[in-house]
Amino acid sequence: MTTKANFPxxxxxxxxxxxxxxxxxxxxxxxxxxxxxxxxxxxxxxxxGLVDFHLSNRICILYISEADLVAGDDFKRRLVRFRNANSLGGIVIVERTQISDQYFIAVQKLVVLELGMVLLPVANQGEASQLITQLVREQSKDHNSNPFLRKQCSQLLEASVFRTVQQIPGVGKTKALLLLQQFGSIHRLCNASVKELELVVGQTVAQQIHTFLCS
Known part of the structure; x- marks a missing residue:
């Protein structure tokens, strides 16, 4: 069912x-x-405006297609504008394909580490529709207090951060877990000094992390 409504x-x-x-x-x-x-x-x-889909009054989706990734930096400016201008909870869905895969790590870094938003990769629009449907149905299980999306976004963000930290040069699952356990938040990790990082992962990897996060 697809209709038209004049909402704000x-x-x-x-x-x-x-x-x-x-x-x-x-x-x-x-x-x-x-x-x-x-x-x-x-x-x-x-x-x-910048939003592609609103799942609730406070939760929305921004969709980054394969074409967006290949075309240049317009999608980055869009994400930054959204984060700077809104208090909405944003879930960023990104098409990760053979063509766009080379851009994916940089997008992860921007979305998760720098903007603090949830990033979910999909292969195509069909997979994205399944994801949106799942989120909406889970939300509907308890729409009065609506705790799901808050909990879901928190869980998705934690998983997204964990995957992103693993992509830093020299960091795998074990070191990513140690780093997040030690610093407690992605903000503290991004602001950690080389010496603080060395205590967790050693000098070489600490320098790689610092270079990656500060570049």
Missing amino acids: AAAGSVVVPYGHVVGNEKWRGSEIAQRLQGKIKLIFEDGL
């Missing part, structure tokens, strides 16, 4: 009816919209 378009003021998703008009007729139909109630709205 300003960030943070979009009204999302229970059981619905509000999508940016630009996605009308897309594969992701077609796959969502019949699974959830999708409403298209003009003027959502």
Whole structure:
């Protein structure tokens, strides 16, 4: 079911009816919209700006396609503008394909380490639609207090941070776990000195981490 509704378009003021998703008009007729139909109630709205889909009044999705990654840095500016301008919880869905894979680590670093947002890779729009459907259905299990999305986003962020830290040169699963246990937050890790890092992972890896995070 796809309808049109005149909801407020300003960030943070979009009204999302229970059981619905509000999508940016630009996605009308897309594969992701077609796959969502019949699974959830999708409403298209003009003027959502940087946001692609609102799952609730406070949680939204920004979608970065393979074409966006290959085209240049416009998507980076979009993400930074969103984070600087909104208090909304943003989930960034990124198409990770054979073509876009070379850009993925840099995107992880920006989204998770620098902007503190949740990043979820998908292979295509079909996989993205399944992910959105899952999030909406889980949210609907307890829509009165709606604790799921807060908990879900926290869990997704932790997993996303853990995967991203593993991508730092010289850091694998074990060192990533040690680093996050030691520093407690990604903000503290990014601001740690080489000497502080050395106590956890040794001099060589500490320098690699510091160079990666400060570059």
